[in-house]
Amino acid sequence: MSRRSSRLAGIATLCTIGLALTACSGTVAPTPGASSTSAATAVTGGTLNMLGTGDVTYLDPNISYYSIDQIVLRMFSRALFTNPAVEGKTTTAAPDLATELPTTANGGISADGKTYTIKLRQGAKWDTTPARQVTAADVVRGVKRTCNPVQPFGGIPDFQDLIVGYASFCAGFAKVGPTAPEIAAYMDKTDLPGVVAKDDSTVSFVLTHPAAFFVDMLTMPCFSPAPVEINKYVPGSPDGATHTISDGPYKIDSYVATKSINLSRNPAWDAASDPIRKAYVDKIVINETLTQDSVQQQLETGTASADMEFDSFTPASQIPGLVAKGDKNLNIGPSSSSNPYVVFNTVSPNNNKALANVKVRQALSFAINRDNLIQVMGGPQLNQPLSQVLPPVIVGGESKFDLYPYNVAKAKSLLTEAGFPNGFSVKFLYRPTSANSLKGFQTIQQDLSKVGIKVVGVPSPSADFYSKYLTVPSVALRGVWDLSLAGWGADWYGNAALSFFNPLFSGKPSFPPVGSNFGLYDSAAANAAITAAVNAPTQDEAKTLWAAADKQVMADAPFFPITNPQQPDYHAAQVHNTIYVPSMQQFDPTNVWIDKDKQGG
């Protein structure tokens, strides 16, 4: 999906930018040689050298949208809640700046489920002179900044109708001039009724409807507090990026865009106030100028100057070899994405609107062999089969079902029922420069030929794929394409089904360019099921309702899910306590420690 389209999920966006096999990945995976945990005694000190192939997009928690940014944010910026580096709990929310998880019992959630009251931890301080306590006002400022007129946060659609007054606050903000003083003035003058500082250490969120997923949603770094000093800079500006103020264990000493980021300990940080980060290492040095292959080579040699990946991952072609020799430093971790999936253009006029017919779409679903696709994309180790909307890591996706197991005979009989006994010809939009897109297209072409459907390729340059094809409804309506491959990932973990259904299957509101319902699927039954699940008061109820919505959507076969890809990561042997956190798609760098003899560099 395009970077410009704001409603698109960060992780999924990263998938499409990454070139190789499994840029994004998905389910609870069998980790080969479970990541080296703290079997030995942890030691502090040393420099953590992260080797990377690219830069962060922003060093600003309220703007950053991509998982690569979250790795650095984890070091210098604290959130209200976050996914902790604790085995088995890496996709559940844990308090970071907040003192505890809000519940109805502890008074954190109001009886009507619409008001969340959050207490901030004492001792969490900004790296200012003198060090200053992080306050509720800072949180309000942070949330307000997400819809600044210069560089708004990409995931706003997730919550713009959820937080009371947010939409109108943003509408006013959009009219403000693009200078730092104007932006600061608007934020000072204008109230955001849904986010209120009750006192210095208490902030409350008011929602338009009960939302059991709200705490999980608050793990997105965009809800992090922002110090008042940040008002001196235009959001997203290079100036702002080199003048960050830290409330985490590390502060940024230097940042050279696309080259390097250097961090050292933040003297204002108090370990007692931070239950999330152990911060074993003294310094973190990020080199952004390498290639994927050289990163892997250096990590395997075990030199002290190469510890972890940054915006890089194990090359797909090497994974089978590493798995075969049982390399303990390789981790294949889950992701929340469904990538790629086959999207059917339900409004295509081609072949007498064949794809508008649910039987035809079901027939196609029966005719596509998921195992074949998974094999050519790297095998099940990296690509867990996914036959429903929600990956298992998302609440509601825990129980697996498959309505369309590979069945050529069934596909043929459905086609005959639909009036296409001799098949027809479909146009498949793909990106020749993307390996998975190319392989998927050719494999599906061969699969569908077995039921008499001829697949004609419509190649698209990567740059145009979303901007000129998928996100333009008129292109779909003209029948430029019938089938294509897209990808999607949730913006947050845990109770995050909304961030799948809302942009992909919720009828008209999800149509592009706002949403990512590229095939313009619109079903009253599905819309109703989604609305019901959104309004579920508790997580348990939400779980059941999302599963029901999932079944409803799959029955209509508006798309064909293929896989919940897994994320392969590699670290050097001297790095310990490497806990993979899905939201970062990486081991948590603030909790690793390095062998005493390899701490140099």
Place this chain on the structure above:
Amino acid sequence: MNASDGPSTPGAVVLPPEVSTGDAPLLRLEHVSKAFPVQSSKLFTRGHEFVHAVDDVSLEVRPGETLGLVGETGCGKSTLARCIARLYDLTSGSINFAGTDISHLSRRQMRPLRSEIQMIFQDPYGSLNPRRRVGSIIGDPFAIHGIDSRTERKKKVQDLMERVGLNPEHYNRFPADFSGGQRQRIGTARALALRPRMVICDEPVSALDVSVQAQIINMLKDLQDDFGLTYIFISHDLSVVRHVSDRIAVMYLGHIVEVAPAAELFEKARHPYTRALLSALPVADPDAADNRERILLVGEIPSPTNPPSGCRFHTRCPKARADCVQTDPELETAFDDGVAHLTACLHPLAIDEDMSLSRPQIDDSEIAAAPDPGPSDSTGDTP
């Protein structure tokens, strides 16, 4: 072949009867000039300077005669030939061929006349396309003018080859397979294919071995008799021209300086330049050679871009006088010459005059500052 070998009766023997009866000329040139723009090295001055290759030439050629055209290399004789063949457009003047003014005909209008006027070229290597077979080279005129079918054409080509002394079976060979003389025969066959009335021979033998030259000249003579051709025969070699020509025109720097029946020219050269050319001829008889006057022309031939004023020869002429610098002499009869003998000289030579005794009677400075006659020393510095 010295002068004594030629016909002894001046002005009468060489002219075929029809010429002397005063037939209408086949070709008449009137004040023909051709100037080429000079490719200047400077970008924007292009075309401001001209080479006056042919300047105000008037000539007549009568049917059946051979007009020899001699002059040093660069005197403009080849340019004149190409003007007559209308390979070049004229700068001014007119050319009348068989009663038709051809000087302004377009290429399309010229096409039917192409078969009437043909050329034989100097370079037997350059004038034949090395990539084409002899048969198709000689057959080219038929192909271009759409005459005859392919098979008839082959027959005609082989006839032509036989006529010019080539083995008709060599039809499929390439020019590279032939000697220089044979190539000139090929070029001749091509020129004769369309049965032209006039053939312009542009130095047809000068690139050939002396031993081969006579063969070609004999062949040309035979063909002239057989086909009733009219020749314009161009050469820088007076001895060759003398053999073939009825009349000879001498060119110097774009001008005709003397024209006369061949024998008469050799007997009674009036123009100092003609005399100088004649004196340079090799002589077979060593005694005669010793006794001959030798006139060595001094200096280079002047540039045709900026020709000398007055008589163009005055810069090199042993007989130059002050008036030569100013007045450009017309072609006219000198002394008691007949109308067929015209000379463009203010001080023509008498028959017995020994030119080697003459010295120019103008200053060097006058030669350089040509337009201004200046005070001339009439006594001169004659030794």
Place this chain on the structure above:
Amino acid sequence: MSVDPTSLETLGEAEGVSSRGPDALEGKAIEGRSPWLLGWQRLRRDRVAMISLGIIVLIMLIAILAPLAAVVTGHQPNEQYRQTGLSPNGLPLGPTSHFWFGTDDLGRDILVRVAFGSRVSLLVGVVSTGIAVVIGVVVGLAAGFFGGIIDTVLARFIDVALTVPFLLVAIALVSITGPSLTITILVIGFFSWASVARIVRGQVLSLREREFVEAARSLGASDPRIMFVDILPNVLAPIIVYTTLLIPVVIVVEATLAYLGLGLPPPTADWGGMINDGQKYYTTAWWFIIFPGAALLMTTLAFNLFGDGVRDAFDPRSDQLLQ
């Protein structure tokens, strides 16, 4: 005409001798040995060129008989053999008795695909070069022959065409129109003519001053006739030399476009595309990139060496022209 027969008699004999001497060739070769025949005889003595020609013929045979490779191996070029030709993790399998050249990342037979890929390379190489040569010859002939304003305009046009960053424009064009065989051929063809035109123009500029052109003119030949009958055969040698040397360049350009993902639409087998796919596996599946790479290398090398031989045999002077 006045000729003294006696004085010329001895000279005549000399000419007679010379005519019987050098060109009374042994065996009475009535059929002249054309410059082409002579060139071919020189070429045949050039072993490297002959070996290269053999390879070119072999590659052409492979292209023509590609379906035979499919019959012999029993593998279709686009069929994915996921059970026998692909690891469970989607990795290509190395050469076996079943797949002689191994398989690619979709389990397809690389041998069969290399064979079919030769069709694309040769087709694009020959047809694009043909287009380039036709355009180049026409433009070069017109510029050189007519001279003047036509030459000035065309020569500038040639200069511009030569300075256009071809690959970038080709990439842009193919991106706009979408890849296809026709587009690839046309784009490459239309961008390769300028150097041909320049060479032809240079040759024609000197040829048009030759006497045989004047001779043709004096016979009344039309401009087109002079251009194509008299001048063209004389520039044929450098054209042929350049053509043989242009073919491998074009093949590489096609492979480059394919390598950049702008070649023929998949699943059509195409060497450049195979190399592009294969490079991701160069550490784990050498056969994936080696075989199409070797095929491409051999083809371009053969054409280049053959072109060198043709140049030496037909047109030694064009050596400098091509610099």
